[in-house]
Amino acid sequence: MKLRSKAAALLLLALAALLLALLSLRAGRAEPPAPPARPASAPQRHPAPVPARWPAPGALPVASPGVRRRRPQRPRPRAGRRGAARLEKLARRPGEPRSFQAVLPPELWIHLAVVACGNRLEETLVMLKSAVLFSHRKIQFHIFTEDSLKPEFDKQVILKDVDSLLYVDTDVLFLRPVDDIWKLLRLFNSTQLAAMAPEHEIPKIGWYSRFARHPFYGSAGVNSGVMLMNLTRIRSTQFKNSMIPTGLAWEDMLYPLYQKYKNAITWGDQDLLNIIFYFNPECLYVFPCQWNYRPDHCMYGSNCREAEHEGVSVLHGNRGVYHDDKQPTFKALYEAIRDFPFQDNLFQSMYYPLQLKFLETVHTLCGRIPQVFLKQIEKTMKRAYEKHVIIHVGPNQMH
Numbered sequence: 001m002k003l004r005s006k007a008a009a010l011l012l013l014a015l016a017a018l019l020l021a022l023l024s025l026r027a028g029r030a031e032p033p034a035p036p037a038r039p040a041s042a043p044q045r046h047p048a049p050v051p052a053r054w055p056a057p058g059a060l061p062v063a064s065p066g067v068r069r070r071r072p073q074r075p076r077p078r079a080g081r082r083g084a085a086r087l088e089k090l091a092r093r094p095g096e097p098r099s100f101q102a103v104l105p106p107e108l109w110i111h112l113a114v115v116a117c118g119n120r121l122e123e124t125l126v127m128l129k130s131a132v133l134f135s136h137r138k139i140q141f142h143i144f145t146e147d148s149l150k151p152e153f154d155k156q157v158i159l160k161d162v163d164s165l166l167y168v169d170t171d172v173l174f175l176r177p178v179d180d181i182w183k184l185l186r187l188f189n190s191t192q193l194a195a196m197a198p199e200h201e202i203p204k205i206g207w208y209s210r211f212a213r214h215p216f217y218g219s220a221g222v223n224s225g226v227m228l229m230n231l232t233r234i235r236s237t238q239f240k241n242s243m244i245p246t247g248l249a250w251e252d253m254l255y256p257l258y259q260k261y262k263n264a265i266t267w268g269d270q271d272l273l274n275i276i277f278y279f280n281p282e283c284l285y286v287f288p289c290q291w292n293y294r295p296d297h298c299m300y301g302s303n304c305r306e307a308e309h310e311g312v313s314v315l316h317g318n319r320g321v322y323h324d325d326k327q328p329t330f331k332a333l334y335e336a337i338r339d340f341p342f343q344d345n346l347f348q349s350m351y352y353p354l355q356l357k358f359l360e361t362v363h364t365l366c367g368r369i370p371q372v373f374l375k376q377i378e379k380t381m382k383r384a385y386e387k388h389v390i391i392h393v394g395p396n397q398m399h
Contacts, residue, residue: 106140107163108137108138109137109138109139109140110135110137110138110139110140110166110178110179110182111139111140111142111162111164111165111166112128112131112139112140112141112142112165112166112167112168112178113141113142113143113144113165113166113167113168114127114128114141114142114143114144114167114168114169114170115144115145115169115170116143116144116145116149116153116170117145117146117149118146120170120171121149121152122338123170123171123322124143124170126173126334126337126338127168127170127171127172127173127174128141129337129338129340130173130174130175130337131174131178133174133337133340133342134174134175134176134177134178134380134384135174135177135178135179136177136179137177137178137179137182139178142162142165162231163230163231163232164182164185164228164229164230164231164232165228165229165231166178166181166182166226166227166228166229167224167226167227167228167229168225168226168227168314169225169226169316169318171225171316171317171318171320171322172225172226172314172315172316172317173314173315173317173333173334173337174313174314174315175311175312175313175314175315175333175373175376175377175380176313176314176376176377176379176380177380180313181226181228181287181291181313181314182228184228184285184287184291185228185230187285188230188285189285191282191283192230192282192283192284192285193229193230193233193234193237193283194227194228194229194230194234194277194283194284194285195227195228195229195284195285195286195287196222196223196224196226196227196228196273196284196286196287196292197222197223197226197286197287197288197289197291197292198218198220198221198222198223198286198289199220199221199222199223200220200221200296201220201289201297201303201304201305202220202303203219203220205300206220206221207221208220208221208274209221211266212266212271212274213264214261214264214265214271214274214275215242215274215275215278215279216271216274216275216278217273217274217277217278217281217284218281218286221274222270222273222274222277222284222286223270223292223294223316224269224270224273225270225292225294225316225318226291226292226314226316227273228285228287234250235249235250237249237250237283239253239276239279239280239283240279240280241253241257241276241279242260242275242279243256243257243260253276254272257272257275257276258272261275288304288306289304289306289307290304290306290307290310290311290312290313290314291313291314292314292316293307293312293313293314293315293316294316294317294318294319295317295318295319295321295326295327295330295366298329298365298366298369298372299327299364299365299366300365301365302365302369302372304372307372308369308372310375310376311371311372311373311374311375311376311377311379312372312373312375312376313376315330315333315373317330317334322334322335327364327366328360328361328364328367329358329361329364329366329367329370329373330366332354332357332358332360332361333354333373336350336353336354336357337350346381346384346385347381347385350377351374351377351378351381354374354377355370355374358370358373358374
């Protein structure tokens with residue numbers, strides 16, 4: 001009898017709980033009472049718009065009276081050709097989640113390679129920071145370094161089955177998205193497999209035209225500090241050379257070429273590349289000097305017209321100018337990117353202080369043309385800001 005009474009009590013409790021739940025559900029579905037009707041003579045007043053407020057980090061947006069509700073987000077496009085094309089146009093700011101970037105298939109990634117040896121660790125890290133700071137697409141870094149520097153990087157990556165690659169020296173800084181120089185691959189014709197900038201814009205005062213003791217490309221040679229490559233084409237090409245009458249594959253040509261010219265070359269790999277493209281000029285695409293802007297382009301007077309018109313896209317601080325006071329404009333840019341915290345505002349913490357710093361460099365020829373160095377940075381920052389505010393926040397919430 002005790003067991004039956006306990007079971008009955010439990011059953012009554014369960015029925016009571018169920019009844020309470022049904023009553024609360026019905027009360028929740030009940031429509032709220034209609035507001036009292038306005039007199040016909042009373043003018044209708046529209047509520048004053050409430051100014052939009054920036055939500056706190058991580059907070060969800062809350063609808064405010066007078067503010068139109070935003071449409072629900074569309075589903076992300078699939079990582080196909082059309083979907084990837086849309087994703088390429090998305091911008092992100094430092095510290096913003098990379099959820100859109102994560103769906104890009106690996107064949108759409110940018111591959112960036114660098115060789116870091118000796119005391120080049122800081123330069124390499126600042127170069128990688130500049131690439132991440134202004135770029136939109138996902139970048140895979142290929143860092144070739146000596147054993148003592150391996151622990152300083154996340155992991156060592158070995159090139160394998162990579163279609164295209166951008167190689168840069170450690171003393172390079174990106175002042176606009178890496179995506180933009182990567183697009184130059186589309187301009188290659190059917191025979192071109194690499195791209196570089198001229199060593200000098202005025203051949204008669206260039207290094208190769210005055211001092212080289214070996215063949216070189218064109219009238220002034222090319223600089224290998226920024227080199228865009230289609231590795232698929234390089235692997236399948238037989239290169240003309242001065243050693244044998246038939247062509248040689250890239251990997252079969254480099255060491256014999258070095259052995260032949262080792263007593264005549266001064267600039268290592270750059271001289272070998274000049275020799276290769278001297279015999280194979282149809283394989284090289286030459287891009288403008290704004291993509292490899294060096295002190296030579298301004299220290300004797302401005303001689304890079306593309307940079308004057310469009311601004312510097314990629315800065316190449318050779319001659320050690322990031323670490324001495326010979327070219328303070330280059331040094332100021334390097335230190336601004338090195339010291340910039342990712343979470344800060346680009347305009348407030350980088351662009352405006354950089355403008356003030358450039359006022360101290362007007363005594364140099366490079367410092368007299370600050371707009372050349374700032375034009376692309378300003379354009380890139382504005383584009384990132386506009387996309388972040390107008391696209392991600394919405395124009396209806398801008399006041």
